[in-house]
Amino acid sequence: MTESYDFDAIVVGSGITGGWAAKELTQKGLRVLVLERGKPLEHSRDYTTEHMPSWQMPNRNLANRQLYATDYSVQRHARSFDYTTLRYWNNDRENPYVQTPEKPYHWLRADVVGGKSLLWGRHSYRWSDLDFEANKLDGHGVDWPIRYADIASWYGHVERFIGVSGESLGLPQLPDSEFLPPMELNVVEKAFKSRLTQHYPKRCVTIGRVANLTKPLGDRAPCHYCGPCQRGCSVGAYFSTQSSTLPAAKATGLLTLRPNSVVEALEHDVARGRVSAVRVIDAQTREHHRYTARLVFLCASTFASVQILLNSRSQHFPEGLANSSGTLGRYVMDH
Amino acid sequence: MNRRELLTQLALAAGGTLVSAVAEAALRGAALHVPPAQSALQPLERELVRQLAELILPRTDTPGAIDAGVPAFIDQIVSNWYSPQEREIFREGLASLDVFCRQAWSRPFTECDPEQQTKALSAAEDSSRGYEETSGRRIRDVPDEQSPFFYKLKLLTVLGYYTSEVGSTQELSYDPVPGKYDGDLDFETVGRQWSW
Numbered sequence: 001m002t003e004s005y006d007f008d009a010i011v012v013g014s015g016i017t018g019g020w021a022a023k024e025l026t027q028k029g030l031r032v033l034v035l036e037r038g039k040p041l042e043h044s045r046d047y048t049t050e051h052m053p054s055w056q057m058p059n060r061n062l063a064n065r066q067l068y069a070t071d072y073s074v075q076r077h078a079r080s081f082d083y084t085t086l087r088y089w090n091n092d093r094e095n096p097y098v099q100t101p102e103k104p105y106h107w108l109r110a111d112v113v114g115g116k117s118l119l120w121g122r123h124s125y126r127w128s129d130l131d132f133e134a135n136k137l138d139g140h141g142v143d144w145p146i147r148y149a150d151i152a153s154w155y156g157h158v159e160r161f162i163g164v165s166g167e168s169l170g171l172p173q174l175p176d177s178e179f180l181p182p183m184e185l186n187v188v189e190k191a192f193k194s195r196l197t198q199h200y201p202k203r204c205v206t207i208g209r210v211a212n213l214t215k216p217l218g219d220r221a222p223c224h225y226c227g228p229c230q231r232g233c234s235v236g237a238y239f240s241t242q243s244s245t246l247p248a249a250k251a252t253g254l255l256t257l258r259p260n261s262v263v264e265a266l267e268h269d270v271a272r273g274r275v276s277a278v279r280v281i282d283a284q285t286r287e288h289h290r291y292t293a294r295l296v297f298l299c300a301s302t303f304a305s306v307q308i309l310l311n312s313r314s315q316h317f318p319e320g321l322a323n324s325s326g327t328l329g330r331y332v333m334d335h
Numbered sequence: 336m337n338r339r340e341l342l343t344q345l346a347l348a349a350g351g352t353l354v355s356a357v358a359e360a361a362l363r364g365a366a367l368h369v370p371p372a373q374s375a376l377q378p379l380e381r382e383l384v385r386q387l388a389e390l391i392l393p394r395t396d397t398p399g400a401i402d403a404g405v406p407a408f409i410d411q412i413v414s415n416w417y418s419p420q421e422r423e424i425f426r427e428g429l430a431s432l433d434v435f436c437r438q439a440w441s442r443p444f445t446e447c448d449p450e451q452q453t454k455a456l457s458a459a460e461d462s463s464r465g466y467e468e469t470s471g472r473r474i475r476d477v478p479d480e481q482s483p484f485f486y487k488l489k490l491l492t493v494l495g496y497y498t499s500e501v502g503s504t505q506e507l508s509y510d511p512v513p514g515k516y517d518g519d520l521d522f523e524t525v526g527r528q529w530s531w
Contacts, residue, residue, distance in 0.1 A: 053500065059411065060498040184517075186518030186519065187518055190518070224512050227531065
């Protein structure tokens with residue numbers, strides 16, 4: 001039987017994980033479709049507030065109270081939400097969800113190509129075996145099936161590409177990354193470090209390990225220390241899908257990026273026992289589309305990925321895909 | 336390399352006309368003293384705001400509130416951003432300064448000498464003492480709508496001044512693209528606090 005798919009792989013979501021999936025798969029020669037529910041956003045060109053001074057902002061960046069109340073009632077709680085980043089965030093009026101008054105929850109969502117990789121905090125730390133074994137040592141839960149040694153080389157694979165600046169210390173509890181030069185502690189921090197280590201020789205003070213470049217990396221320039229990363233960095237000095245993984249995927253010529261694509265459900269091929277198609281509603285035209293692929297990577301964020309699985313009901317999976325136990329959607333921890 | 340060159344280079348590196356436009360505008364500056372198209376203040380109230388802002392931040396060896404366009408900013412926020420309740424508190428506060436001056440010196444605030452004006456403003460400050468902000472939320476989101484007049488006036492004056500181009504570049508030191516990080520910079524090389 002000959003099968004023809006629209007793509008070799010479909011990646012749902014263009015945030016940090018989706019961008020990485022797109023990069024890895026296209027560089028292995030696969031034809032990849034990335035589906036992003038948010039709006040198009042062009043790296044550099046569309047960071048229109050990047051170095052905007054306060055006196056050019058509407059009302060000096062005081063909140064647009066009416067708009068924030070009607071359209072951004074959830075996203076306004078994000079630390080980096082303001083006039084300069086507004087267009088990256090989800091419109092809560094157009095994307096409502098149910099919250100119980102007893103347990104309200106702020107579901108922070110991006111709504112552009114690049115997703116929350118544009119808005120993230122950029123701190124990047126390796127876990128150690130203390131983390132992987134913590135619950136086992138405490139006698140809780142199920143032992144994790146992996147240890148630090150299993151993924152140490154993959155940490156390096158990612159770090160070399162995204163660029164992580166930091167200081168090598170050889171600490172067992174916080175393994176060193178493959179670092180770019182660290183940013184310098186300031187004079188106050190140095191004084192604090194010196195006093196602390198006088199009194200507590202084993203305690204450690206070190207600069208944050210961040211995905212901000214301190215040296216050029218490929219086409220990306222080092223940090224110029226302007227401050228508000230979350231507005232977007234036109235020279236790509238911090239890691240985002242937009243600054244690094246997406247350009248790499250595009251460079252292969254094998255990437256198709258489709259913004260405004262809300263994934264309705266995944267289709268499960270019973271005969272082959274795997275997902276074989278993705279159903280999409282265009283956010284602008286409301287048209288339905290269906291794309292087939294040999295592989296599907298669901299990288300739509302914690303809750304949205306769960307939502308898509310729960311919406312993927314079929315005769316075989318009446319409660320949603322990967323939910324035969326009824327556990328899907330419970331015990332979820334967002335990030 | 337100076338800031339202009341660096342901004343230009345960054346704009347070129349980004350290859351974007353918009354980025355370049357933003358950088359250019361940052362260097363050029365924007366109109367200062369234009370009052371809002373829709374002002375809720377009467378001419379006398381506007382004059383009062385002008386004198387009060389300058390009283391709080393007078394021109395010294397650096398520009399004052401009027402130089403920095405603070406009165407137009409206050410007018411805009413009071414007229415077009417404040418809630419009706421905030422606007423009422425603010426306008427009542429302006430009126431009460433006039434009442435204070437008429438009772439004490441039989442003339443309106445705007446005709447008092449600076450010493451009398453300062454006394455009137457100090458009285459407004461005293462009457463707001465003991466007030467504590469009930470809202471811990473950040474200023475740029477939702478400041479406490481109930482705060483008394485003096486709080487509102489001082490907040491708008493200081494905010495308007497330090498976010499203005501004049502305040503940011505002349506009273507403070509403005510460098511949107513430092514290009515490097517120096518954790519132990521000699522203060523004398525800058526001489527002023529950085530704006531942001």
